[in-house]
Amino acid sequence: MGTEKPKSDLLPGTLDMMVLKILTRGHLHGYAIAQLIQQLSDDLLRVEEGSLYPALQRLELNGWIEGEWGLSANNRRARFYKLTADGRQHLNAEAARYRQVTGAVARIMGFA
């Protein structure tokens, strides 16, 4: 119990990949990451907080992101995450894999 449960119908690992991608933009806190995913997907994807924080923990444990405490725009203590070199590598690998999978799905569905 208590380990990864798919919270959406997205492909597994997609959330992790998106978080890593968002973090290529710079240091961001959890709330900002959630907001950005929502905005960039034109409100199509909403990240549930119940998935976001376990994902952040997981990414940090694997050494792909690093978190540090800082002050937010409204002067509150918040935890900012940044991408590590390992994380960048992992992101590239994941993106390539994702492109393959979605491409394959698209071909089957006749979209391509």
Add this chain to the structure above:
Amino acid sequence: MEFAVVWKRFRLRLRYLTRHSERQQLLWEEMDFHLESMAQDLVRTGMSEPDARAAAHRKFGNMTRQSEEARATWIAQWIDDGWQDLKHAFRGMRRDAGFTTFVILIAGLGIGASSTIFSVVNALLLRPLPFHEPDRLVWIANQEWSTQVGFFLDLRGRNQSFSDMAGFAGYGAGDSALTGTGEPERLTRVPVTQNFFALLGVQPLIGRSFTVEECQGNSGAPPAMLLSHGFWQRRFASDPAVVGRTLTLNNKSVLVVGVMPASFDFASVFAPGTPVDAFIPWPLTGETNSHGNTMKSIGRLRPGATAEGAQAEFTVLAKQIGIQHPEWNGMKPNLAPLNRHISGRVSPALMVLASAVGVLMLIVCANLSNLQLARLGARQKEIAMRVALGAGRLRLLRQMLTESVALACCGAALGLLLAVAGTRALAHLDAFNIPLLASVRLDADALAFTLLAAVLTGVLFGLLPALQVRSLALGESLKDSSRGSSGGRRHAWVRNGLVVSEIAFACTLLVGAGLLLRSFLRVLDQNLGFQPESAASLRIDPTARFSGLTQRNIYIEEVLQRTRALPGVKSAGLADVLPFGGDRGWQVSAKGQVYPKDQHPEAYIRVVSDGYFASAGIRLQAGSAAARRPCPPVAAML
């Protein structure tokens, strides 16, 4: 590269684990910030502050649960839960001290018995014999008896199955008298062939093994002797200087050339029940050949050879040798792997014992299950409360199992104490003719077994009650329960089932034990042909001290007379062998008759004096007891 990554992740995880409460607080703070930001965004869209906050909370969901889920990624949650359950279990145990005591006692007795029996089974059947590559050792018997030296030598020379063969000769317990240093003592010496220790792969602890000259029995020096570890400890206080010393045995000098290690316990492997004090060389010569069937042999298989193959080869070889040497006693080779020869005889009995203990453990589990169920009834409210507070089905099941396993483990601690005492007592049962019994002890295997037994017991006796928990909690909930609900009925059904199985197991065990006891009593009731109840025996060896027959007879006469004069002694007599003591047979033939080989009648002949039959309580079928000397040859049939 790979290793560096793994190591880094491991270190991170470790840091998270060790600073776990700090991490949790930070995570909480992080999520709090998230909530706050969300609320502020909502205020910006025109919502009132309290509404925005409430909405944010609604959206975020249960913060505790979120944090738990996030935490689960860095700490194996079950460790956390397990620790919590364990604490809870111990609190519960303290509260129900009576229940706890009973459970620990019952589980302790059961586990103690199983661990003890496991130790015995382990020592006798599972653990390899304490020799080098024991799987390749084969016991070579002549049917069930000993082999003649000539046969042994020829077989050793001609066979292809064994890389080497060794053996030891028959010996009498207490046949040698140690005199000259301190208290005189009877010793048991086993004559072994020169390569005996090398074949088994055993080295003397101090000193050396026998040389080839010593084993030919014609070196001018005093005969050599190796001490057993036990005798060395007991008699010489483990003094290494004893090697090289000369001792007097049966009025002859012998040289101590070495001491065997403690791990080499000849008696417990080959001669259970008889202590063995020393080893002497057994020469393979024409002289020892003339002694008849004397040797017990062991062979070490060549790589690739099997005991079955060796059996076939030996059957053929023995026939050939028998034809070439009609003057020798025959030999019908009977080969068996050494471990089977040693423990084969006791393994069925051990299996019975192990099964009995297994059934006993099932009774213990059924019993404990029942107790646990009864206790659950009293804990209904607590459980219902837990369910209401959100404990999941699995979580409850696990908590119940943790409790029962914790209880079983406490029982196992008690059981270990019992097992230590039990194995000690068993290992010191010298009177029993069971091989390897002296090596029974509580070792790492037995500890592992005990742990396994504890966990299994815990799961077995906890599972049924744990599965019942749900129905208990749902049906009756927080209000005082009404009786006769479906949950209650099922509950009763399970308990009845437990009681029935308990009684069934107990009956199985009782019937089995009763039958065994009955057989045992019948063995005890067996008419032995003599009456050991009021008889006492004492051994004298006049041969060593008197050389002449007349002198010896005077001494014996004196001994008998003085013994009869003792107050309380009704009669006294002499015999060369006590009943059931030794199986020396002689060939007897009617005068003038010639028998074909192998069909010569054999008789167990006892040389006895007057007064022997009266003393041993042996009734004569017919005829009269032997008169005093001069004895005409009289045969008394027992």
